[in-house]
Amino acid sequence: xxxxxxxxxxxxxxxxxxxxxxxxxxxxxxxxxxxxxxxxxxxxxxxxxxxxxxxxxxxxxxxxxxxxxxxxxxxxxxxxxxxxxxxxxxxxxxxxxxxxxxxxxxxxxxxxxxxxxxxxxxxxxxxxxxxxxxxxxxxxxxxxxxxxxxxxxxxxxxxxxxxxxxxxxxxxxxxxxxxxxxxxxxxxxxxxxxxxxxxxxxxxxxxxxxxxxxxxxxxxxxxxxxxxxxxxxxxxxxxxxxxxxx
Numbered sequence: 001x002x003x004x005x006x007x008x009x010x011x012x013x014x015x016x017x018x019x020x021x022x023x024x025x026x027x028x029x030x031x032x033x034x035x036x037x038x039x040x041x042x043x044x045x046x047x048x049x050x051x052x053x054x055x056x057x058x059x060x061x062x063x064x065x066x067x068x069x070x071x072x073x074x075x076x077x078x079x080x081x082x083x084x085x086x087x088x089x090x091x092x093x094x095x096x097x098x099x100x101x102x103x104x105x106x107x108x109x110x111x112x113x114x115x116x117x118x119x120x121x122x123x124x125x126x127x128x129x130x131x132x133x134x135x136x137x138x139x140x141x142x143x144x145x146x147x148x149x150x151x152x153x154x155x156x157x158x159x160x161x162x163x164x165x166x167x168x169x170x171x172x173x174x175x176x177x178x179x180x181x182x183x184x185x186x187x188x189x190x191x192x193x194x195x196x197x198x199x200x201x202x203x204x205x206x207x208x209x210x211x212x213x214x215x216x217x218x219x220x221x222x223x224x225x226x227x228x229x230x231x232x233x234x235x236x237x238x239x240x241x242x243x244x245x246x
Contacts, residue, residue, distance in 0.1 A: 022161025027217040045106040048114035052079035069095040100130030111143040116190040128205035135246040147240040156232040213241035
């Protein structure tokens with residue numbers, strides 16, 4: 001994860017610009033809430049929280065408490081500033097998903113765009129273990145990551161807010177060279193693992209009932225942009241959800 005920290009430190013406030021404008025984020029939001037289910041009274045740990053987009057959303061949807069954790073000091077700084085300006089009860093700390101430790105007992109641990117920053121299967125397993133160790137028995141882990149089946153060569157993801165400009169093999173995974181389509185664009189590299197590698201990491205950590213969930217836009221998003229707009233998203237989506245149970 002360390003090489004990605006400067007990239008997100010450089011984004012800072014601009015990530016809020018991306019999150020508010022990118023249609024990928026809108027559809028992703030709908031998908032995450034579908035996977036998270038009823039949040040009433042839930043204690044949530046939001047890993048890779050960034051500027052607190054989901055941290056705040058989970059509280060708005062009924063969670064009792066949400067702790068956001070991110071490796072980037074700048075992203076956490078922005079999240080804390082937003083909390084100070086518009087208090088909702090969110091808490092934040094700087095932390096590495098690979099070396100998480102025990103932060104508490106949570107009903108739900110989320111990791112939206114975390115697992116794709118593991119630089120090896122070993123790091124992937126460490127991230128999965130960190131999530132498992134912070135869940136109550138019966139608690140759920142909800143992740144959103146690079147789709148193992150995603151093909152950037154035929155993708156039209158630019159219009160959704162993110163583009164992959166190339167890929168290169170690296171040890172036991174593939175590095176996807178991408179950028180947020182801001183003006184100017186912000187470059188970021190992510191890692192694409194196989195379905196089997198993700199499932200092995202989660203199983204080794206102790207998770208069961210592993211399910212893959214395709215991302216989908218909400219009915220409102222379809223009504224706003226039209227069904228044709230979402231065709232590539234449905235057929236070759238850059239992201240995919242995973243739900244697992246402790």
